[in-house]
Amino acid sequence: MSTLPETTTARKRSEALRQKYATLGEHEIWWRDHQQWLGEMGYMLRPRYRPGWKPSWEGKKIDASDCEDAVSLRYGALMDATRTADGKVVMLKKVVDTTHPYELEVNRLFSTEPIASHPKNHCAFVYEFLDVPGEDHVHIIVMPLLRAFNKPSFRTVGEAVDFFQQVFEGLQFMHRCHVAHRDCMDLNIMLDPYPLFPRLFHPQDTVMTLDHKALVKPYTRTRRPTKYFFIDFGLSAIYDPARGPTIDKPVLSGDKTVPEFQNDLNTPRDVYPTDVYYLGNMIRESFLQTYHGVEFMKPLVDDMVQDDPSKRPTMDEVMRRFEDVKRLISWWKLRSRLVNQDESGLSKVFRATGHAFRTIGHIATFRPAIPSIPN
Template sequence: MKGDDPTPNPSQPLGAGAEVLADYELWWCNHFQWLKDIGYLLRPRYAPGWVPSWRSSKKIWYRCEDAQIPWYGHILDATRIDDGAFVALKVVSKSRHPFEVEIASYFSSESIANDPANHCIPIYEVTQVPDDQDKVIMIMPLLGMHGDPSFDTFGEAVECFRQLFEGLRFMHNHHVAHRDCMTLNIMMDPKRLYIDAFHPFQPTMRRDFKGLARHFSRTQRPPKYFFIDFGISCRYDPADEEPTEDPI
């Protein structure tokens, strides 16, 4: 049944037909009202009865906010209704990634969440999907890609690496191996860096698509970098001094 799973169909081009929701987008549309009821508002594209804005305007479709399609079907942005904060929602299959929520939530536990060396993405909340007992949604801050906007100086890049090594050591000191430290899993907190809220799938644009998103340099407003995605991470018994895993 269409809309049962937010995972993209590889045979379906991501840019095919901006006027028609992709199968994996229908999952979000089908859960729009439930998410709103628990305090999270999706963008207009996913509202019931959505009509593409470019039909009634002179704009070219790809210059409209509601034509922007997610990069990944299981992750979407939302606005937290209580305070207007932008958040990221990630659908996690408990059977496929049984330890992801546990490990990610551990680094948001009260005793270590505010440690300056902790560079693991904060988890605000984990909520059970009501019509699928295998799926939960992790609610997290909306972060930006670590390399966008671009680095301007060697010092900015050095600071990025310093934080990443600090974060890796922190995880290892807590007996966790991330096991997937690659470029897509390194993000940054954009709040201090950006003057305008950026669009999550077109970061050079403002969230409302009414112009370019203005920002400071990293030297002017140094961001904090974070590791995300603990889907294949492992947490080990402290008594095991030399834990091993099969190569990925």
């Protein structure tokens, strides 16, 4: 007697879920309403955001969650699109200049020559800046598709060293250009996915393929050379050194642990030491507290995250000290495996064996221990 009610309840839940997938959120409606204009600008949104869209699962006995057009936005201001000129997948970001007054200016600075092609520029490039018609303070920046810096995870010490080198020189370059990021936490550092995922992945569901029909797999289980980028300059600011020290009021970012902000959000402070803290704390949390094998970074990171901002090294000093540390790392250490701190004993043995065979292959094929540095 209980089967019928359970079946009815399950059917109702299934229908409610299908309806949920079929309903556009507020931010999604904004993008749908701008699809025609975006199309004229050369950018096509996915079927879900085209006028007149009907869910592909409508009237069919299929699971809506398996359908590509059920995938909604992860962040309302970020939309993926296809550039019609060449079929390239890009990301569109909605920027309101009254809320983030420096974001457009900072992006233009690092996306304009000669700075754009500078080898130490690790700020995500903007292909195009679009002014939204009828909305004076709303703009769209067109960026490349990027991926979280630690997806896939790091496998060797050399890969981690490559990452440290790039993010250190990237923030150093920003500071030399008189720009403070002010939010350079883990979520705002990404990688160029093309060397690792030549067939890409779904921009809003990155564990799935573009068509959302299968789990995505990297080109190789060992990282190839790739470049890392800073993104999201919504809290960033440009400072004119001719006007004096780089002092500004604190702003709350994604990392809430900044020591100088804990009890005082009113006193203006030098912005660069806070950037140094953000980057040091990211390395502390994402590497030193996650892996065995990068302990050589601890003295430098400890100084970067000191409670007293005046005692933290500048990014020029960070780079000098890092280069000294890097020179002392043996080639064998660079090729050694990063061991996750929560690995079990059996898992360690299994993974160490596989790593040993991969390392032999890398040495035999002259693959560099630090991916971005040729032999």
